[in-house]
Amino acid sequence: MSPSTITFRARSYFSKEVKVSPEALSALIDVQLKLPSHVTLVVTRGLEEISPCFRILHRVRRRLGALLFCFLYPKRKNEVPQIFGSNGHDVCGDHIDIDVLVDGRRITLLPLGVFTPLTLLRKRHKQYQKELALVYSELEKGGFTIHRNETEAAQIHCDFERHQ
Ligand SMILES: [Zn+2]
Secondary structure, eight states, rough: SSSSOOOEEOOSSSSSSBBBOOHHHHHHHHHHHOOOTTEEEEEEOBBOOHHHHHHHHHHHHHHHHHHHHHHHHHGGGGGGGHHSSTTTTTTTEEEEEEEEEEEEOOSSSSSTTTGOOOOHHHHHHHHHHHHHHHHHHHHHHHTTOOOOSSSHHHHTEEEEOOOO
């Protein structure tokens, strides 16, 4: 893989495309250029324009997911709106999710998706602490705000902040 590339790979069940606003894309390119060549960004989710019939299916899927999450993690019920909310993906292409590749290998912080226990997430995070800290730091310097929820931050949900 050549250095300083940004890859797009749809991770959503409902969208095969990853749509990013030109402003966020431009900022992402700047971030990628500041990262060492063995660290590559992969944009997995952006704006999702879901057709009306899929929207209902999407809502049902989210509700079922939220129910399962509450069943598995009753103490984390307060995180449900953050994890199962749209987080702006239905608004515009300034809200994106990013995977990170280190030497071409994807860092998998959430092997069980949003159902990954925090202990496992933190253990995996520790393995790539240096690279992830660098990515988070460069994204923030580049105008992105990383989601405050630990699970969302692990799938690197970030919002491009437009400054007037
Ligand atoms: Zn997201």
